[in-house]
Amino acid sequence: MSDMINCNKQTTFFMTTQIYKKLLAHFLLILFFQNVFSQEVVLPEGITEIKRFEFENKNISEINIPNSVVVIRESAFAGNNLKKIFLPDNIIEVHPMAFARNKLEKVVFSKNIYGHS
Secondary structure, rough: EEEEEEOOOEEEEEEEHHHHHHHHHHHHHHHHHEEEOOOOEEEEOOEEEOOOOOOOOOOEEEEOOOOOOOEEEOOOOOOOOEEEEOOOOOEEEEOOOOOOOOOOOOEEOOOOOOOOO
């Protein structure tokens, strides 16, 4: 099933409902759950994956990762001001450079994490 989306008067294209919902979810995640002013990111329960580069270079000093997250992709939080990270037990994969270029002093890992090399 497809939905027609009008970009402007000259361009019309079709997008599957599933792709549209995924794009909308990621847009809302970045727009509503990233509070740039307080430099804190609170992710909603229900998010299962944090995409590549999703929060890279956003000047984040604190992150709250919900229990529903199972995968953190490459460079997801790279280039921020994170000092400590607590990864919930449900996380099973943390990809390379996920937290690169931060000011990490403390990292608490889950017993289930599988790192990629």
